[in-house]
Amino acid sequence: MSIEDKQRLQRNDRVTIRTVAKHAGVSVAAVSKVMRNAYGVSEGLRAKVTDAIEELGYRPSRAARGLRGRSFTIGVLLIDIRNPFLPEVIAGVNGVLAPSHYQAMIGVSDARVQLETSLIESMIDYKMDGLILVAPRLPSEIIAKLASEIPIVAVGYHDAGATAFDTVNADDQRGAEIAVEALLACGYRDIEMLSLGEREGHQVSVVRQREIGFRRAMQRAGLGSSASISKIPIAPPKREETMRKFLSRKNRPRAVFCWSDLDAITLLSLAMEMGVRVPEDLAVIGYDNSSTAALGLVNLASIDQSGRELGQVATRTLITRIEGRTSAEHIFQIPSLVSRGSLIRSSNAKGA
Amino acid sequence: MSIEDKQRLQRNDRVTIRTVAKHAGVSVAAVSKVMRNAYGVSEGLRAKVTDAIEELGYRPSRAARGLRGRSFTIGVLLIDIRNPFLPEVIAGVNGVLAPSHYQAMIGVSDARVQLETSLIESMIDYKMDGLILVAPRLPSEIIAKLASEIPIVAVGYHDAGATAFDTVNADDQRGAEIAVEALLACGYRDIEMLSLGEREGHQVSVVRQREIGFRRAMQRAGLGSSASISKIPIAPPKREETMRKFLSRKNRPRAVFCWSDLDAITLLSLAMEMGVRVPEDLAVIGYDNSSTAALGLVNLASIDQSGRELGQVATRTLITRIEGRTSAEHIFQIPSLVSRGSLIRSSNAKGA
DNA sequence: CACAGAATGTAGAACGTTCTCCATATAACG
């Protein structure tokens, strides 16, 4: 390392591609070629350059990269970071990305659609190479328009007709059917679904899909007429209130399918408080198989859609699109039942 | 809007600062000045430019901005996204940032220190304006070195001697004392702490601080000699095993203070399975006051360190440093007790 | 009315990459 180089390091000046080029005695273009392992690089050149990079501890500037070409970053957009389902998705994404030279940057949008759009735009403005949107609330046309600027994969967004972007989903209709079938198998006929309040529900959302599956399974069992769905508001004060009202209803059903573990677990807690025994008085099944559901204290049966797998698949799909695919892909996964104590007193089911 | 402009929009060409300048009939520099609301802009000019921006829907490229000046992005580094404490911190950060022109990008590092460093470097390479590190596992010197390249605030990292970066913490020593005092007030004398396995524990970590507080409070109560701490491994198979062993010990203490709700809740679950009654046989108090602890089913007393507030304070601190402060700040917050059923049978304490 | 000083606007050089040509050296072939 030359004296000049050492001074540079001490001065804390940035080591740029130019520093590396000078140090290796080659051109800037040559270094760039090696970095991107582009065509037309001899072994000798490659060695010189990689040595120089190593020695100087050079890291390319992502900002500059983004300005010209790929930034090797993919953006992940989350709504509502509180849902225990999301960490799994992230883990899946990171798992696939780890061995590659890509990295994930996560943006968290709270409830407002406004923020959601501006966060996506920011990611585009950063010249990220692709986006994974998890449970976006945006209308399909808007996503399609954004997709003309950047490759997009939507997770938890049912729009199998989309041509501009890909979707990766668990089969939420089927998941709901499985839940109902499990309740039926335990002998319950009087089954109700606890779903999410109106506000959130465009047809493409997972919640609406689960409602469809619920209705279909009930119909199939000849219970179509009694298949009722209650909507639970998402915000704290009204939410518990509505659940309490549900629990104290005289015509309370024998079994309930909750659209999400989040609601199911709160329901279990309120039931305990109010002296409603689970599963003797009320059987409960949730959705997501979150880690809390698995706790012995909670012991909630749930539908498992592996978030980790969803994240992995979404990432792989995104990468193929970044690397050139133009036709849309719409991938489904089949969820599975995890039976636990909230379903039935003593059964052959696994779980404590 | 000129015909040329419309064509550009249709072709989906990026609207750049140059487009805006041409459309407003001013120079590029003028537009830039307006954007940054720099000195030397007349009302007339500002109006022309903002109109043009509005009309063309111009958004500055973050990539290009990062290359030259500020990127108006702050990076948040999380380890272990599964901890229910973290979403609160994020919410706090986003809350403070929302009205500003800054945005947060989150990076999630799993257990490996290697990834942690490379993620931070990436954020530097993106020319982010500042970093919030949550519970970093890096040694102080490394953080200090990174801090020479970018403003850094560490949350959950006790290093009040650091001069190169700021820290924001709940007073974990005091929190542990409060926990012990609560147990003492209930009449328990035989108290043990369940802490985290060796691996994680540099002196600066919150865990070690809680241990110190635990010892001090016990000492103060004249129980210094019997103040023992058990370490629970972090990984799944050994973790439960160690807890079970603890629960079936013949000299099991009367009360236990867990370093985190995460462990406390698992402990409650195992206790139920094994027929150890809480709080009759064993009183439990946790740390973090996570949303799960508040569930009626769980009903775990816990120490509350408002993650949201921590996130807010960290963000405000970071911004002042970005805007020029050079002296280090080390901020403490006092945690508080949230009493619940895991503490004592029937008391005046709030909670179900 | 002359002139200093403030206010306003602009040119143009960075910033650190990528990537499209080109130029040259070497190999292959008749």
Add this chain to the structure above:
DNA sequence: CGTTATATGGAGAACGTTCTACATTCTGTG
């Protein structure tokens, strides 16, 4: 040996901002 193809390396123009230095136009003041 001449000609063409191929392999290798380099020059230099983008990319979309920021920001310094400068030119011009307005004030106000003596």
